Amino acid sequence: MSGPVPMDGDDTRTAVGAGATGPGRYRGFTTRAIHAGQEPDPATGAVIVPVHLTTTYKQDGVGGLRGGYEYSRSANPTRTALQEALAALEEGAAGLAFASGLAAEDTLLRTVCAPGDHVVLTGDAYGGTFRLLSKVLARWGLEHTPTDLTDLDAVRAAVRPTTRVVWCETPTNPLLGIADIAALAEIAHAAGALLVVDNTFASPYLQQPLTLGADVVVHSTTKYLGGHSDVVGGALVAADGGLGEQLAYHQNAMGAVAGPFDAWLVLRGIKTLAVRMDRHQDNAARIAAWLAGHPAVASVLYPGLPDHPGHDVAAEQMSGFGGMLSFRMRDGEEAALRVCERARLFTLAESLGGVESLIEHPGRMTHASAAGSPLEVPADLVRLSVGIEEADDLLADLDQALG
Numbered sequence: 001m002s003g004p005v006p007m008d009g010d011d012t013r014t015a016v017g018a019g020a021t022g023p024g025r026y027r028g029f030t031t032r033a034i035h036a037g038q039e040p041d042p043a044t045g046a047v048i049v050p051v052h053l054t055t056t057y058k059q060d061g062v063g064g065l066r067g068g069y070e071y072s073r074s075a076n077p078t079r080t081a082l083q084e085a086l087a088a089l090e091e092g093a094a095g096l097a098f099a100s101g102l103a104a105e106d107t108l109l110r111t112v113c114a115p116g117d118h119v120v121l122t123g124d125a126y127g128g129t130f131r132l133l134s135k136v137l138a139r140w141g142l143e144h145t146p147t148d149l150t151d152l153d154a155v156r157a158a159v160r161p162t163t164r165v166v167w168c169e170t171p172t173n174p175l176l177g178i179a180d181i182a183a184l185a186e187i188a189h190a191a192g193a194l195l196v197v198d199n200t201f202a203s204p205y206l207q208q209p210l211t212l213g214a215d216v217v218v219h220s221t222t223k224y225l226g227g228h229s230d231v232v233g234g235a236l237v238a239a240d241g242g243l244g245e246q247l248a249y250h251q252n253a254m255g256a257v258a259g260p261f262d263a264w265l266v267l268r269g270i271k272t273l274a275v276r277m278d279r280h281q282d283n284a285a286r287i288a289a290w291l292a293g294h295p296a297v298a299s300v301l302y303p304g305l306p307d308h309p310g311h312d313v314a315a316e317q318m319s320g321f322g323g324m325l326s327f328r329m330r331d332g333e334e335a336a337l338r339v340c341e342r343a344r345l346f347t348l349a350e351s352l353g354g355v356e357s358l359i360e361h362p363g364r365m366t367h368a369s370a371a372g373s374p375l376e377v378p379a380d381l382v383r384l385s386v387g388i389e390e391a392d393d394l395l396a397d398l399d400q401a402l403g
Contacts, residue, residue: 029089029205030274037084038267049081051264074252078260082267083235086225089204089270090217092237094244096251097263101200101220102128103256104234106136108216109165111250112194112243115141118162120155122179123148123375124172126198127367130375146374149179150310152187159191166191168214169198170207171314174326174362174383176301178310181317185213200224200353205277206320210239216247221258223353224323227269227276233258276355276388280323283394284386288325290395296335296402298380301326324352326362326383333379336361338403340382345389345397352385357394359384 040047054076057069069075079097086095098104109132113119121133123146133144147158149168159166166188170179181197188195196216197209203224209217219225221233238244251257258266281304288302303314304321314321329335339359340348346359350366360366362377370376386394 032088033085033205033270033273036088037081049078049264049267052077052260072260073255073257076257076260076263078267079258079263082258082263082270085267085270086219086235086237089208089273090199090210090237091208092210092217092239092244093241094238094248096236096238096244096247097221097258097266098234098236098251099256099258099262100232101218101222101234102132103254104218104236105129105132107250107254107256108196108218108236108247109133109137109142110140110254111247113142113164116162117142117164118160119144120149120158120163120166120193121146122167122169122172122177124175124177124377125167125169125375126173126200127362127369127375129167129169129198130373131369134373135369149184150177152180152183155184155187159187159193163191163193166193166195167198168195169201171201171303171310171322171324173201173324174367174377174381176201176303176308176310176324176326178303178308178314180313181209181212181214185215188215189213201324202318202322203273203277203353205274206281206322207318210237212317215239215243220353221266221269222351224277224280225270225273225353226266227273227354228265229351229354229356231262231265231269233262233266277320277323279388280386281320283388283391284323284325284384285321286391287384287386287394287398291325291327291398294402296330298328298330301328323386324384325386326381328378329380329382331380333363336380336382337364339398339401342401342403343397344400345393346384346401352383354385355388357385357387357389 055072082097083095121144145158148154168179185195194215197214198218200220200223217237219235221235285304288300291297292300302325340361343359346357349358360383362383363379367377
């Protein structure tokens with residue numbers, strides 16, 4: 001594997017969240033979500049982590065860092081708290097918080113890959129990930145191959161001597177495909193590559209890829225971790241502490257870090273992640289079953305449905321099926337657009353994972369950058385981010401939108 005840029009003398013000692021408040025300290029997920037990295041403030045006793053709005057820190061003599069902090073791009077106490085929480089929730093060695101999910105992805109790929117290297121990419125990837133690889137990193141010399149990750153023989157065939165990363169989403173965005181994380185880890189590791197799993201759709205409450213053999217987990221913390229559609233952010237969690245330190249070096253060197261208030265908002269969202277996800281997926285399961293019986297709907301893509309091709313794998317590696325679903329309209333693209341525009345309680349908007357329900361047309365919105373590529377999504381597809389409103393109200397809105 002092509003090595004990352006070596007560490008130099010820059011201080012990143014507090015940039016990686018791990019240690020005493022990691023996964024070993026608390027057993028219960030919700031307990032970790034509320035307490036990991038979030039002990040009462042020692043100076044005041046405040047039970048909520050303070051927002052440390054500072055750029056620099058007083059040093060106890062030249063080179064004598066107070067608490068290990070010197071400059072807030074390198075480390076900030078609020079961001080450290082979030083990073084410790086992220087590591088604990090994903091049961092990883094190191095967590096890192098970024099300004100966006102794509103900033104996290106860019107930092108990761110530039111850390112573990114070099115020009116001329118190769119990525120096996122899930123064939124149903126988030127449009128922003130595809131754009132990053134095909135329009136930005138391709139100019140840097142990084143190659144990629146879109147591959148159906150549910151077909152393990154196809155994955156083996158796609159791997160090259162230069163493959164450094166197998167990039168997996170499960171469930172995928174927007175077709176809700178399910179990949180076998182443990183099996184992909186075996187293939188990646190046999191090739192000397194890393195398995196990276198985008199866990200945004202599932203959240204660490206429903207799936208913990210590192211425990212199944214993945215090397216790095218990626219999140220858009222904008223989504224379920226933040227949970228309130230009021231913050232943009234991203235995260236990486238590494239299974240190995242050494243890789244975590246390498247990523248921390250690049251986080252500092254590249255600079256796309258989460259600001260302290262953004263980190264605080266994600267921490268606030270994490271505290272209620274478990275109870276929100278329970279409601280998200282309860283509502284989604286009910287809506288998926290209802291849509292499956294609607295005459296205007298050709299098919300429903302939701303791993304909780306028994307006839308979903310990935311249902312058995314999802315049931316084995318996830319503790320629930322999540323709050324995202326898509327469906328295809330019998331009458332094609334115009335019917336899909338009409339449903340999106342007629343919805344009222346479901347807000348027509350990009351993004352996902354907030355408490356409010358959203359509806360979108362991936363082909364014209366989130367995945368427009370994939371048009372004409374192997375990752376192009378069906379034109380008759382509608383995607384729902386099912387919120388935590390009353391399910392009866394959501395069903396009534398879809399009923400009128402479907403006409």
